Amino acid sequence: MRLVAEFTTEPFDVNGSPPAHATEALRAAQEAGLECDFGPLGTQVRGEEDLLLPALPEVLRAAFAGGASQVTLQVRRDA
């Protein structure tokens, strides 16, 4: 089963380059082999359940290590 996860990392800062919590979370998802779309309000990642679910703790860890104060995560089936 394919899943899509979307996450928004905070604080939301629009000045300058993307904050480390966003780029680090993206990097963790890429390293896990997920298809990633780094959007303006959040990052969307897709992949097989077996690939995606185990990657999520790493993504969250990377976001907090990068300075995130809060992460909102949504996971759903890839329609």
Add this chain to the structure above:
Amino acid sequence: MPEPEVHPLVAAITPLIERLNAELVAPGDARDDDLTLVWDSEPVVAVRLPAKEAGRAAGGKPPEGGVSTLLAEVADELGGPLNTLSRSQKQQAVLLLEARGVFEFRKSAEIVAEALGVTRFTVYNYLNRAR
């Protein structure tokens, strides 16, 4: 004014018009988005609300009307259709839209998401942020 003498209705609403930064126009010159005031079945004067408020204040319009107006405004200011903007310009667009009250409208998250080329979940995630 449409009449040489000031109509009592006009006299009564003038301070309100000034406070709202609105404008009085003759009923014959009223545009679709002006509000014509009627007294004893006669149109007396029309009120033109300030440009940026017009979309929101027009009560009869479908909610999408106000959202489209705001989307068009912000696209104009940022220099192009929202889905063609850079990542940081899109963020700027959402901040501007939010500041102007776009998310007060029903279904606005879906409409804004589509305009920006992101999913509505992303917009919800953003709106859910701590502040």
